[in-house]
Amino acid sequence: MRRTLAAFKFKPVIGLEVHAQLSTAHKLFSPSPHRASAPENTLLSPYDTSIPGSLPILNLECVEKAVVAASALNCVLNDESRFERKHYFYPDLPSGYQVTQNRWPIAGRGALPFGNNNNKSSEINRIQLETDTGKSTTQINDESDDIQVGSAVNIDYNRAGAPLIEIVFEPDIESPEDAGEAVSTLQRLLKHIDVCDGKFELGSLRCDLNVSIFEGDDDSPIPPLNELGIRVEVKNLNSIRAIVAAAKFEFDRQVKVVESGGVVSQETRTFDKKKLVSIPMRKKETSTDYRFLIDPDIPPLVLSQTKDLDVEALLAGVPELPEQAKQRLADEYGLKPSICEILISDQIEMRLFEDTVKAASSSTPPYPKHVVEFTTKLLCNDIFALKNEKAGEPHKINSRQLADTVITLAAGDINMKMAKDIIKIVFDRCQQGEDTDVKRVIEEKGFKIMKNSDELQELCQSVVTDGAFESDLQVWIDGDKKLRKKLEKFFFGKVMAKSRGLADAGRLREAVLVVLGQQRAKK
Amino acid sequence: MITPKTSLSRLSALLKSQQTTPTAALDFILDRIKLSEETHSLNTFTYLPSTESLHELARASTARYADGSPLSPIDGIPISVKANISWLGRPTSASSRMLENYKSPIQADVIDRLIKSGAILIGQTNMDEFGMGSFTANSAFGPSINSYPYLSTTTDTTAIPKLSPGGSSGGSASSVAFRSSFASIGTDTGGSVRLPAAYCGCTGFKPSYGGIPRHGVIPYASSLDTVGLITPTPEDAQLLHTVLRGSSLNDPTSIDTAPNPDPPPPLSSLxxxxxxxxxxxxxxxxxxxxxxxxxxxxxxxxxxxxxxxxxxTSIQDSLAAYYVIACAEASSNLAKYDGVKFGSRIRDTTVDFSSEYANTRAEFFGPEVKRRIECGDTVLSKEGTHYSAALQIRNxxxxxxxxxxxxYDVLLLPTSVSPPISLDSSGSGFDVDQSEMMANDLMTVGASLAGFPAISIPVSEDSDPDFWVGMQVIGRHGDDDRVMSIADQIYRTLVNRE
Structure with missing residues (x-):
């Protein structure tokens, strides 16, 4: 078969490099905390500004987070890794070098599944632990990486030395949308395992892309690396949207260059998120010689021989991954996918949900449907709404309190409205540090459904025989079926009001009919 | 009672038996400093604290002895420290114009340990800039002069040869020889404590790598830098070592060397x-x-x-390997000096930041420092193969x-290849042949590369014109105490000083 030119088109190949700031209490090599919100230059230890004679002390918490991330990303852990110095001069780099892991990273080979039912995956080349730089707070010329001559530069070193992991992916993603989806999956995963808060807007997550193109039709596999086109790097992408847009722009740009007979040049570009275009950076990365040197101040990191580091225990404690958790919640509790998604986004709430259902069920799985339903409603509607009012501040309701509410509700001793009231009261009291017992709240508020038929009939009697409703009673007796129904509802509402909403609806409906019947008989 | 021949351990004994007081020891030292700096212009010190503050410390120490509760065997003993050891709030210049007005915001572990032991820190001593040199000729403060010849009774000081004290801890060694301090804390990267100790007729001890914490020491070449001791005798070094040794949480490369409870083997079984x-x-x-x-x-x-x-068999290559590694690490360690966070700076808003950096570094680093940074940059470059070759030789x-x-229990070899050079006729500096200077390190770099303990001891009587010859005793890694006690025995066997 003759191949026509039209049957061929270009396809992109995209590789990701993601920098994730670890959510640790301290920096990688100094005891200073790192927070995006602190006033400039207030989170500094001598090492952070490279005071001569200060030395790096490896913070094990950072190693632990890197190990957890490596495990969650199915990477091979390297028992021995080494820290190296990567040299370049820039005002936000206090020591003239970044401490990173170039030749001996903490983890190698892994993969990130993403997409619907994890039908896609991007291979991971390595994960390395490294230090972050400070920040130049002055405007830096958009079109280049250089600070403009003559402008005063303010440097905030708070971020200098903050712990990062760099996750280097293989170039194997086939569309800009997939690149966005992969990063978004990674973002959720890192947040879920409490390794990184995933906030692009605070710089906790940063992404670089490399894009190249090849000729092929829809089914063509990605050719081997050496047959791919020149790779172009696009740096500093700080949102999923920017990643997709930058990959698209870069793909289109390269196709245009090649179609017009040009050659794509190897370069590093930066993305302008307002204009949605990428611009070459003035400094060519390829020309920089970082003069890598094993950091002589930091002994090699040997996981199996590090005091106070128990990798096995750490790996055993790695939380279930989002995809697994989603599946399990659906299987064990019969939850809808949308509810699963909400629950897995927060470890603590997911645990609260599971503990509550277990505590409120006398049996082992499958759990009673209404218990699951009540728990989901009270947690996802009421508690989350109350939490949002408090700007997402963690709440203090425990599974005992929620389970007691659910149990009472399931037993029909209270109704949903009361349950909601109880949750609000308990939420507020807990917030104020009171240890609140649900049963006491019920007592206090007199929340008790009237279920006794005699009592309910008595109550009905008192309403129906009230002289004020005599004409209504007569209408019921004389009326047609439709009219009767309407009046039954009317009496039901009146009695319910008299019970102050405490009457069991089903039984009350029954009692109303009984009492009305009795009245008709009397007449 | 205290004379220019009193050793540190002798002074310690005199203080303990209350035959003298820290105040008397300080008065003696202040006289010696005056004689050395003002009369002879030996240029030993780069910084001296106020005498009032020193007297106050001496008074407190004197009171402790009177009370029978000295803090340690070195309580009240005047000790100096090299100018690259961070002393909180004091100038810590490493004899570089780059740190001319720098006051350290941190305190080195060794300084901390000295202060807690009651030692009286009487000043900072001159050195080669950032430790780079073997003659204390590369200093922003000008060269130091070897004090040893001034100890003779000659009255005509103009006839005394002006020799180098060695380096880079030349100020420390010259000060100890002259007893303007009873001991000095130096640093030894490739021989910087041992060589000047030998040239000035003192004892110089370089511990196993990490045996004394480096925290607070302004780095030259981190994997080789050690904190070393210069004292009158090996026994003094042992005494001082007891209060400085041991790992620190501030230094991940520091170690605990084995204490040596056994008496050292007699010479006959050595x-x-x-x-x-x-x-x-x-x-x-x-x-x-x-x-x-x-x-x-x-x-x-x-x-x-x-x-x-x-x-x-690797010793012929060891010198080259040493310089490759030392320069590579130096170029990295000195990358932080850009004038932005601390230190000297040429502020110029008309140029971009990299030009400002270049101007600042060109202006404030001395020629030898620049040479070694350039050498280090070269060996670490992508194309370079020297660095990995040097690591292999080191292993x-x-x-x-x-x-x-x-x-063997210990190895015995000389501390230097050649004698100390003389000040040139103009008197402004030393005639230094750079490659000859590097060759002189041949004897000392082995123990540095290997990270083993080494001690240089004097082997001459007082009047010997070859007083500058020192012998090194090198022992096993971590065996610091034993090496020092064996050196002490050898010293006692060889030298019969007053």
Whole structure:
């Protein structure tokens, strides 16, 4: 078969490099905390500004987070890794070098599944632990990486030395949308395992892309690396949207260059998120010689021989991954996918949900449907709404309190409205540090459904025989079926009001009919 | 009672028995400093605290002795420290114009330990800029002069030769020899404590790598830098070592060396290896003579002395490997000096930041520092292969030292290849041949590369014109106490000083 030119088109190949700031209490090599919100230059230890004679002390918490991330990303852990110095001069780099892991990273080979039912995956080349730089707070010329001559530069070193992991992916993603989806999956995963808060807007997550193109039709596999086109790097992408847009722009740009007979040049570009275009950076990365040197101040990191580091225990404690958790919640509790998604986004709430259902069920799985339903409603509607009012501040309701509410509700001793009231009261009291017992709240508020038929009939009697409703009673007796129904509802509402909403609806409906019947008989 | 010949351990004993007081010791030292700096212009110190503050410390220490509760055997003893050891709130210049007005915001662990032991820190001593040099000739403060010849009774000081004290801890060694301090804390990267100690007729101890914490020491080459001691005698070094030794949480490369509870083996059961491969043609005849003489006197005293030519075969390459590694690490360690966060700076808003950096570094680093940074940048470049080759030689040398030290308790070799150079006729500096200067480090860089403990001891009587010849005793890694006690025995066997 003759191949026509039209049957061929270009396809992109995209590789990701993601920098994730670890959510640790301290920096990688100094005891200073790192927070995006602190006033400039207030989170500094001598090492952070490279005071001569200060030395790096490896913070094990950072190693632990890197190990957890490596495990969650199915990477091979390297028992021995080494820290190296990567040299370049820039005002936000206090020591003239970044401490990173170039030749001996903490983890190698892994993969990130993403997409619907994890039908896609991007291979991971390595994960390395490294230090972050400070920040130049002055405007830096958009079109280049250089600070403009003559402008005063303010440097905030708070971020200098903050712990990062760099996750280097293989170039194997086939569309800009997939690149966005992969990063978004990674973002959720890192947040879920409490390794990184995933906030692009605070710089906790940063992404670089490399894009190249090849000729092929829809089914063509990605050719081997050496047959791919020149790779172009696009740096500093700080949102999923920017990643997709930058990959698209870069793909289109390269196709245009090649179609017009040009050659794509190897370069590093930066993305302008307002204009949605990428611009070459003035400094060519390829020309920089970082003069890598094993950091002589930091002994090699040997996981199996590090005091106070128990990798096995750490790996055993790695939380279930989002995809697994989603599946399990659906299987064990019969939850809808949308509810699963909400629950897995927060470890603590997911645990609260599971503990509550277990505590409120006398049996082992499958759990009673209404218990699951009540728990989901009270947690996802009421508690989350109350939490949002408090700007997402963690709440203090425990599974005992929620389970007691659910149990009472399931037993029909209270109704949903009361349950909601109880949750609000308990939420507020807990917030104020009171240890609140649900049963006491019920007592206090007199929340008790009237279920006794005699009592309910008595109550009905008192309403129906009230002289004020005599004409209504007569209408019921004389009326047609439709009219009767309407009046039954009317009496039901009146009695319910008299019970102050405490009457069991089903039984009350029954009692109303009984009492009305009795009245008709009397007449 | 205290004389220019009183050793640190002798002073410690006098203080303990209350035959003298810290105040008296301080008065003595202040007189010596005046004589050394003002009369002889030896240029030993780069910084001296106010005498009032020193007297206050001495008074407090005197009170502790009177109370019978001194903090340690060195309580009240005046000690100096090299200018690259961070002293909180004090100038810590490393003899560089780059740190001319810098006051350290941190306190080195060694300074901390000295202060907690009650030692009186009487000043900072001159050095080669950032430790780069062997003659204390590369200093922003000008060269230091070797004080040893000034100890003779000659009254005509103009006739005294102006010799280099060695380096880079030249100010420390010259100060201890002159007893303007009873001990000095130096740093030794490739011989910077041992060489000046030898040239000034003192004892210089370089511990196993990490044996004394580096925290607060302004780095030259981190994997080689050690904190070392310069004292009048090996016994003094042992005493001072007891309060400075041991790992620190501030230094991840620091270690605890083995304490040595056993009495050292008597000379008669000591096996001493003499590495013949260090007998190079460049070796000055006086050095070779003293080396042979020392070996034969130890043999006569009953030690089992063996000259061996095998095992140490990497020494010819060791010097090159040392300079490659030291320069590579120096270029990295000194990258932080850009004037932005601390130190000197040429502020110029008309140029971009990289030009400002270049101007600042060109202006405030001395020529030798610049040379070593350039050398280090080159060996670390992508195309460079020297650095990995140097690491290989280093590993091989460490193996060779280990092998030899399985056979012998200690190794005995000279501390230098040549005698101290003289101040040139103009009196402004030393005639330094850079490659000759580097060759002089041949004897000392081995123990530095291997990370093994080494101590240089004087082997001459007071009046000997070859006073500048020192002998090194090198031992196994972590065996610092034993090396010092063996050196002490050898010293007592050889030298009969007042």
């Amino acid at each position: 096996s001493v290896g003499v590495p013949g491969s260090y007998s190079v043609s460049e070796c000055h005849p006086s050095i070779t003579k003293k080396w042979i003489d020392t070996a034969s006197r130890l043999s006569t005293a009953g030690a089992n002395v063996t000259i061996f030519d095998d095992s140490l 091989q040398l460490r193996e060779e030292y280990s092998t030899a030290l399985k056979k």
